[in-house]
Amino acid sequence: MDPEIPVISLIEMGIIRDVTVAAEQVSVTMTPTFSGCPALLEMESLIIEAVQTLGVEQVVVNKQLNPPWTSDWITETGRAKLKAFGLAPPGMHGGNVTMTFFDLVECPRCDSKNTKLQNSFGTTLCRAIWVCNDCLEPFEQFKPL
Numbered sequence: 182m183d184p185e186i187p188v189i190s191l192i193e194m195g196i197i198r199d200v201t202v203a204a205e206q207v208s209v210t211m212t213p214t215f216s217g218c219p220a221l222l223e224m225e226s227l228i229i230e231a232v233q234t235l236g237v238e239q240v241v242v243n244k245q246l247n248p249p250w251t252s253d254w255i256t257e258t259g260r261a262k263l264k265a266f267g268l269a270p271p272g273m274h275g276g277n278v279t280m281t282f283f284d285l286v287e288c289p290r291c292d293s294k295n296t297k298l299q300n301s302f303g304t305t306l307c308r309a310i311w312v313c314n315d316c317l318e319p320f321e322q323f324k325p326l
């Protein structure tokens with residue numbers, strides 16, 4: 182599971198890029214959401230732990246920084262889980278991130294598009310704080326990256 186958003190898995194986040202099984206060893210290739218992500222070491226040990234519980238002793242985690250992670254890699258299931266968690270999922274941008282910053286974000290609680298950006302940084306660097314003008318609830322958005 183993602184250490185920062187425990188309702189979504191690293192696979193649903195699009196962070197796990199590849200898994201190979203060779204003889205007694207499993208290699209997992211991951212692309213962190215951004216290279217300075219403070220949860221990086223934690224993610225690495227969570228991956229090793231998860232594979233070891235399957236009975237594999239040797240687990241190697243490779244980090245692949247190119248191409249960089251994009252929020253477009255978050256799966257459909259992952260987006261639905263973010264929303265159910267109260268975190269507005271990032272819009273799909275197909276590489277053109279600047280456009281999505283000006284899009285209105287849908288309130289994850291009442292689906293209203295009558296929302297206002299309150300702060301471009303939330304509890305983590307990859308989140309922004311919005312307020313819904315209809316249900317008056319503040320909510321966080323997972324930024325399109």
Ligand SMILES: [Zn+2]
Pocket residue numbers: 288289290291292293313314315316317318
């Ligand atoms: Zn609302």
